[in-house]
Amino acid sequence: MLRIIFLLSLLFALSNASVNDFCVANLKKAETPSGYPCIRPIHVKPKDFVFSLGTPGNTTNIINAAVTPGFVAQYPALNGLGISTARLDLAPKGVIPMHTHPGASEVLFVLDGSITAGFISSSANTVYVQTLKAGQIMVFPQGLLHFQINAGKSNAAAFVTFSSANPGLQILDFALFANNLPTDLVVGTTFLDPVTVKKLKSVLGGTG
Amino acid sequence: MLRIIFLLSLLFALSNASVNDFCVANLKKAETPSGYPCIRPIHVKPKDFVFSLGTPGNTTNIINAAVTPGFVAQYPALNGLGISTARLDLAPKGVIPMHTHPGASEVLFVLDGSITAGFISSSANTVYVQTLKAGQIMVFPQGLLHFQINAGKSNAAAFVTFSSANPGLQILDFALFANNLPTDLVVGTTFLDPVTVKKLKSVLGGTG
Amino acid sequence: MLRIIFLLSLLFALSNASVNDFCVANLKKAETPSGYPCIRPIHVKPKDFVFSLGTPGNTTNIINAAVTPGFVAQYPALNGLGISTARLDLAPKGVIPMHTHPGASEVLFVLDGSITAGFISSSANTVYVQTLKAGQIMVFPQGLLHFQINAGKSNAAAFVTFSSANPGLQILDFALFANNLPTDLVVGTTFLDPVTVKKLKSVLGGTG
Amino acid sequence: MLRIIFLLSLLFALSNASVNDFCVANLKKAETPSGYPCIRPIHVKPKDFVFSLGTPGNTTNIINAAVTPGFVAQYPALNGLGISTARLDLAPKGVIPMHTHPGASEVLFVLDGSITAGFISSSANTVYVQTLKAGQIMVFPQGLLHFQINAGKSNAAAFVTFSSANPGLQILDFALFANNLPTDLVVGTTFLDPVTVKKLKSVLGGTG
Amino acid sequence: MLRIIFLLSLLFALSNASVNDFCVANLKKAETPSGYPCIRPIHVKPKDFVFSLGTPGNTTNIINAAVTPGFVAQYPALNGLGISTARLDLAPKGVIPMHTHPGASEVLFVLDGSITAGFISSSANTVYVQTLKAGQIMVFPQGLLHFQINAGKSNAAAFVTFSSANPGLQILDFALFANNLPTDLVVGTTFLDPVTVKKLKSVLGGTG
Amino acid sequence: MLRIIFLLSLLFALSNASVNDFCVANLKKAETPSGYPCIRPIHVKPKDFVFSLGTPGNTTNIINAAVTPGFVAQYPALNGLGISTARLDLAPKGVIPMHTHPGASEVLFVLDGSITAGFISSSANTVYVQTLKAGQIMVFPQGLLHFQINAGKSNAAAFVTFSSANPGLQILDFALFANNLPTDLVVGTTFLDPVTVKKLKSVLGGTG
Known part of the structure; x- marks a missing residue:
């Protein structure tokens, strides 16, 4: 019992150390260049670290496709962790139009169907296009124009992640x-x- | 025609600019703290940006599970892009034992089945455990002990990404x-x- | 005299310290994600830190304009210093077409004439356009589509700098x-x- | 006298520049991913930059050892400066148990006595153990499991610093x-x- | 018309994403190590991205010179963008005395006249001095002592930029x-x- | 036994992952902006992580003081780890003259004796001076002029660390x-x- 007390006293001393293992965003406060101020750790719950991208987005639109973001604004636990998420859904003939992410590189993992994806390098304007099936991954370097198109006749879907909690999304036509x-x-x-x-x-x- | 010539002369001038949009790793050369030296862009092919994690790893082992990494050493196009990938497979009773990634935060997306995952904060030693089904995501902050366990009776699988091209993997028991x-x-x-x-x-x- | 010797012996001890105040690029070696390997300091000359953008580029082309880069590929002393340069020249009716810099923010300083410049934010697609005269500055945040147009009837010129030694340049039409x-x-x-x-x-x- | 006035007018113009040479933490405000908001420079005193780790911690506990942190939470002047401190005290048979710092590398300088310290690499699980005497230094790379043990029969002490103002401390057993x-x-x-x-x-x- | 509705519904979904393309500083709030909190994008106007350094500073002083800063404190749109600006004016015999920028490298572009500029490396104490005319550029690596002197008989001026929104300015004599x-x-x-x-x-x- | 084989096969798969937990500098190769290329991990020995600053430097010189650096050039294991070391020795009347570290903040821990140390802020030119005794720490923000003087009548010594593997050292008089x-x-x-x-x-x- 004495041992516990001694150890817990050590523990207590240490718990004065800052506990900024994570910094769940307080979206009500003003952002800074490094992200949002943190919610106090005592108010953070295990479910705050969980987000769902299991439901296909609505593809009944002109592009037959949907982008469902899980960036820091939707998924505040990502704040300061240098990573974020999104889901792409492409009905037959669906297309995610030419776009860039100004602040991050992207990794795309095909969940279902088949997707033709590509990006264009700067300066040399070289085209890098590949057709991917389920289980394949493609990486799109930061800031370059890229696109995804359904390459098959059934629905396609992908899970994508970015090297920033706030990658941005600039769709060329918009x-x-x-x-x-x-x-x-x-x-x-x-x-x-x-x-x-x-x-x-x-x-x-x-x-x- | 004259227009083309004029424009191409502009194009040529610009192509003298460095084309380091990406830096596909030359794994034969010595690493630096920022990653591997780059293969020259002229030798980079579209398929270099593609990697496959579509095949389940072999789970016939003591942990009934497998980690298949797609880090820079396996997927050289990630070099310098601040992101990497892996696939987890968990047979029934499978477990990815307690481990850390010293150099990155992790995002886990459940592909199939159900997974109980958790991490432990530093200093306060608070436990954050959640059971996830397909389509759900959990984020694990950098450097903290965490684990994944098959929570169901069928195979489970997950696609994971990291906020570094070289996150490291330290399995506690090993x-x-x-x-x-x-x-x-x-x-x-x-x-x-x-x-x-x-x-x-x-x-x-x-x-x- | 003895003092000199003692002091120089101190000096000598210190000169064993690495002298990486700067890292002039050795463009013949393979790049890394952080830039080029350095030329040895002993081979670096004062003039290596100087570059000239005093000569207007050739604007006899379809866009009546020229971009003259002073990135790390042209100006190797910038390697690792997080900054680079360029010159814009716009004859009457000249235009630097819609483009992005995937890896840097830009500051533009108007040297001569009058320039209408603008950028478009991501997600909200808000337009920020301003007409600038000599001595005025505009900043373009990283990775966003932007453009510059001669707003007057005489030649216009601008000196621009970027928050990276290798900002990249992706011209939309190209x-x-x-x-x-x-x-x-x-x-x-x-x-x-x-x-x-x-x-x-x-x-x-x-x-x- | 006129000279002074002219120079001071220059001085005044410059003092409008931001004075963020340092950013002493205001611990009452919410953290951000880059650290705490700053106290206004006018309220910062010279003694704010000083901290004491001269007093041995209490080692009358089960581990016969103590860790006394001087992280940003205890030493607010470190905020934003990318460095922090701690003191280790090890009575005979004292041990700092297996632990990690999720957010920093560590340098340990032995003040007194003799310490056996070690870390284990990830992936290869290689062990790097050394016994150090006073005046010797060992570096522990970021995020890896490591430990320190008193290697002698008298008290041992060490001053340690970290490559972050908030390195974190995850003790395996806790x-x-x-x-x-x-x-x-x-x-x-x-x-x-x-x-x-x-x-x-x-x-x-x-x-x- | 239906198309517009569908597309706008997509647009709406995306606009929930954070719009932190930029972070115009709210100078009334406390700084953080990464810069000031942002003004909400809805309150940002196009002219906020514009700053003027077209007017020569007052050189009627002991140094016959003036530094006019356009750092984040004067030009809040630079907040978080990693770049800032200033203007140097040197009357005949004018001198910007020996100084450092603790937090940034500097690029100097000569607008008018002729300027002798130099910096001194650390450890080796090597001197790098050059005389520049209009249109020439010199780079000064971060943190090193440097100076600028009017090398001609007429007024000289330069536009300078820094690799940080808040480079700092420490004038040796002051x-x-x-x-x-x-x-x-x-x-x-x-x-x-x-x-x-x-x-x-x-x-x-x-x-x- | 079978279990071992299965586990080792897992282990083998994982060891294909890059093992860049650390990057001990190969000082014979050219530096990059992020540091030196790494020695292959197989050639790294436990003692490479150890350095000694236990021996006082020679203070028989005009400043009655010595700086003994343990930067990356002397202590290659620090490469890429964002931290470095040095030892200061001050005989009676000893002084480390006014100097800056262009690339790092500094933490000073007094080992013996008493030291008066100070730094000067930029722009405001405010002086922060304190006299420290053994066990006390002072932090010097990056790039600012600072100094240390023996404040007592006996020898004084300090262990200092920096927030970079290569902080640089520019001594004003030199x-x-x-x-x-x-x-x-x-x-x-x-x-x-x-x-x-x-x-x-x-x-x-x-x-x-």
Whole structure:
């Protein structure tokens, strides 16, 4: 019994040490460049470390696909841990359009079906495209344009992770056509013709 | 045609810029603290970015489980990208024994079956255990002791990723009992009794 | 005199310390994720730390503009120092087309003339456009699509720096149209029509 | 006199620059992944940069040893500086049991007496053990299991530093036996027998 | 129209993702080691990304020179982006005295005139001096003593950037002579004679 | 026996994982920005992790003091581990002159005697001086000018560690006076008078 007391006194001394093994985000507070302030460890529960991406996203849309993010904003336990998650669902003919993640590299693991994925290098503009089946993985280096397309006739799905708790997601068509960037600026900086730009702005809800 | 020439001359000027979008590891060269030297981009092929973890590992062993790593040593395209992969397979009663990854946080996505997983915080020694089904995710903060156990009666499998291309894997029992660390040092630093230590050394191939 | 000897003996002891204040790149050796191996300090000369971006680039091309990089590949002294440089020249009607730097934020300082510059945020797709005159600065956060256009009737120029020795440069049109990415993949992932894609591929030297 | 005024006006202009040379922790505010918010520099005093580890810890306990941390929680001036401290005291037969620091490498400097210290590599499970006398240093790479034992017959002491302001400290026995982790989970993940587990739980105050 | 709704519903789902592309500093809140807390993106305006260094600083002072900083404290949009700015103005005979930036490397671009600049390596104490004309660049590695002097007979100016949003600026003479560091400590740690120290303290407003 | 074979087969599979727990420097190869290439783990011996700073440095010199570094160049096991060491010895009247470490913060632990130590903040030029006795610690933030002086009548000694394997050491007097930096440049950038500069150059072996 004495031993316990002695050991627990040691334990107590040590528990004064900071317990920042993790830093579950307090999303109500202002972010910092390194992430959100932490919830106090005493308020963190085991289930806070669990997130579910088991349910396919709704693919009844123009792209026949869905991206379901599990970034720090949805999954606060990832805050400060340098990693995050998402799920891709692609119905037949589904496509995750050309996009980038400004702040992270991506690893994609095919859960079901078959997916053609690719990225384009900077400067050399080399194309790296591969068709993947279930169980295969592809890595997309940080910040490069990439895409995923359903390569089969059935539904396809993938689990993806990123090398940051907040990778960002910039979808090319939304960036160009789903806002108020004036048509002449889009035309001038992409060499697309005004008719094409205006048509895509119309489809995607952009103005200007 | 003139336009093409002008544009290509611009293109050429830019291609003098370094093309280190990625750094596929040259595993034959000596590592550095930041990873391996890169293969020249001209020798990198699209399939270098692909890896397969589709095949279950062999679970016919004492732990009824297998860890199949896709770290930089197996999957050289991850070099420098701050992320890596592995597959866990757990037959019924399978267990991935208590272990740490010294250099990374881990995200686990359950592919099949049901898995009880947990980690223990430092200083406070709080236990965070959860039972996960297919499609659920759990995050394990860097460097903390954690484990995974098959919680069901069928095979279970998981895809895991890490926040480093080289997370490391230190399995507690192997660290304590599968080497020549003298029994008295193990006893003295763990408070296990010598009989227990010698028995486990015998099972795991340790000496001393 | 004795003092000198004593002090120099101290000096000598200290000069055994590593002198890695800088790490001028040896471009002939293979890169690592952290940059190139260093030239030995004894071979580094004062002029290695100097680079010139005083000469306007050639703007006689389809974009009436030029980007002259001073990245680590052109300016090896930047290796490992987390910063790099470039010069933009825009003749009247000149435009630096929509592009990203996958590995760095950018600061642009207008040297001459007037430049309209903008970037688009991810997720929210918000447009941040401003017209700048000489002496004004704009910052472009890492990895986001951005552009620069001559806003005046005379030549414009800018000095830009990046928060990495190797920021990368992915020009949208070149990534989509100046390589062998098949037209149907471009169409499928951008929602552009095949005629537009084929026309731009033709102008930019792409195939497929 | 005029010179002073001119120079001080320059000085004043510069003092508008941020003075974040240091960031003494405000421990009352919520942590972030990069550490605590800073106390305003005007409230920082010279003595805030000083800490004392001159007093031996109390070794009248079961391990005949004490760890006295000087981490950011005890020594707030370390916040954000990437370094922290601790003192080890080992009475005769004293032992710092097998443990890890999840977030830092460690350097140990022997102040008095003689210490046998060791760590075990991951994957290869190689043992690196050395006996050190006063004035000798040993480095323990991040996240690996390691221990220290008094190798002599008199008291031993060491000053240790870590490559993080908040290295963490996970003591193996406390993580396994000093909490409510169910005995069957400990048994299942360590291959220890239930009797041993229950005995150690009893000694260390664990339940379940 | 239905398409728009579907796409916008996708867009909505994605906009739940964190929008931390940038983190414009809220200077009223306490800093953290990674920078200031962010203003909410909805309150950020395009002009927040713009700063002006077009106006020469006042060089009517003892050094015939001025440093105008555009660090995070003056230019909050730089927060977390790893880069910052400043402008140097040197009237004839102007000099930016020997100084260091404790937290960043520096790139200097000469806008007008001619500047002699140099830095001194650590350990080897090697001098790297060069005279630069407009359009030339020099890089100063992090933390090393360096200086800039007007090398011509007309005004000179430079735009400089740093590899940190908060590089710091320690001017040697101000550090030694413009505070209450006792004369005997200055003498003892610099080997300057007391008369010299007291004279410079007098000029620079120091005491003690 | 079968169990051992099964377990060892698991062990074998895992040992294909990279074993970069540490990266003992191969000092014969060229450095990279992240440090030296690693010696292969198979050639690393337990004693490589040990270094000795038990012997006082030679203080029979003009400063009555000695700095004995244990940086990566002397202690290759520190490579990549983000920490390094040194020993200070100060005979009576000994002084470690004003200096900076361009790449690291420093923690000083007084081993013997009494030491007056101080640093000066940037921008505000605030002085932080304290007198320390054995067992006390002081932290010096990265890149700031600081010094240590023997505050007693007997020998003093300290063990210091740095938050980098290669912190650098720039001693002010050596940087200004122990090289070929022309006297007029020293005078012009420090406001010291030429007589003082030439005298110190003479004492410290400088020219010009």
